[in-house]
Amino acid sequence: VASRKTASRSTYHHGDLARTLREEAVKLIREVGPEGVALRELARRIGVNHASVYRHYADKEALVAAVAQDGWTELAAAMHAAVTGDDVPADPAARLVRIGAAYARYALAHPAHYGVMTGPRLNEAGRFPSLEVPIDDAFQLLISEIERGRKLGAFADGGTAQDWALRVWMFVHGYVSLVMARRVQVKPSRVEEYFERMLTPLVGAS
Amino acid sequence: VASRKTASRSTYHHGDLARTLREEAVKLIREVGPEGVALRELARRIGVNHASVYRHYADKEALVAAVAQDGWTELAAAMHAAVTGDDVPADPAARLVRIGAAYARYALAHPAHYGVMTGPRLNEAGRFPSLEVPIDDAFQLLISEIERGRKLGAFADGGTAQDWALRVWMFVHGYVSLVMARRVQVKPSRVEEYFERMLTPLVGAS
DNA sequence: ACCTGAACACCGTTCAAGT
DNA sequence: ACCTGAACACCGTTCAAGT
DSSP states (O other), X not given: OOOOSSOGGGTOXXXXXXXXXXXXXXXXXXXXXGGGOOHHHHHHHHTXXXXXXXXXXXXXXXXXXXXXXHHHHHHHHHHHHHTSSSSOOOSHHHHHHHHHHHHHHHHHHSHHHHHHHHSXXXXXXXXXXXXXXXXXXXXXXXXXXXXXXXXTTOSOSSSOHHXXXXXXXXXXXXXXXXXXXXXXXXXXXXXHHHHHHHHHHHHTOO | OOOOSSOGGGTOTTSOHHHHHHHHHHHHHHHHOGGGOOHHHHHHHHTSOGGGGGGTOSSHHHHHHHHHHHHHHHHHHXXXXXXXXXXXXXXXXHHHHHHHHHHHHHHHHSHHHHHHHHSSXXXXXXXXXXXXXXXXXXXXXXXXXXXXXXXXXXXXXSSOHHHHHHHHHHHHHHHHHHHHTTSSOOOGGGHHHHHHHHHHHHHTOO
């Protein structure tokens, strides 16, 4: 047949509209906050009819869920990077604090995106199971670090490895939320340093 | 002059519309979530013209801020009640855990209301300074409990009393958020018990 | 003084119609 | 196969007009 499958321009003059929508949504969210995303405004900025969004996402919630998933994927990667490479401490508690600090840094560098990731209960009805994949990945990193620590005698009391992983997640999310709400004044350059100072006494690192 | 200042019916046939609006808003938020409040729907339920809302609140955000303030006032009262009366422990860490558990219980009993209280950065531009009053009240309770504990030798390391108060606030908000997002499965009747089990190892109570 | 009706500029979603 | 234009049922906010 005569159709050209390889030509990038042959599919759509914007290239990959689904991807363009997600990227423009991130920008819009950054400007107007997690609540203010509007599909019509989004389409206007890209230069397509607003109805064409529905060719790529079932509805607004589906687009938002895709944006949230992109964010969790990046956040999980940042957490992994925090305990990969040189100058990573060997002390289990210190490693855990590092991972939490990387989480806090990502969230506070992308506050509106983080708002979309944690704000609306997107997968409450099980609509977007793939959203859980990077979230589980991030959580599993905490679990494996804690289990590694337990073999070395850390995090012995206070319940299971999961209990400890949840404690860290609860604390870092609370930290991020309070800094974001300006309940604590922290300069952007001090976000990680202050996080380490706050969490360390709780997990007993030196 | 002939006007009747004392007759309750003479002012408005709904009595106190501002109050009615806030109460109906709480109900509506409970049904549709923190995002779904609509002034027109609110007015429809009460039976007034939607424009009359603007006689009592400058805009939607002002009404939401008033609802949030009502919530913080109730939450602060619940925290005070947790360390008032009989069978309140004397141990400083145990008292702090009790206050946190009362916070968690209130938040998880009124999840949508709590979402309004913590979700949008309502006072970011300093529009609603009175919103800070009950929030400061709640925070001061944490501070004074911690300072009391410090005189007895608790919370000695790890920074100032404010650092410790923030740690507790961060943790309890994170706990509430993760339970609300169903990242942890906790039966409503076990919310306080599980909170105590999670926080106690972090603050070193027996 | 307080409430109403109409108007304005927006939304999300659907669907027949175009190419 | 993919995008468009028009329509529908909603919003928040404003304002002249009613009582």
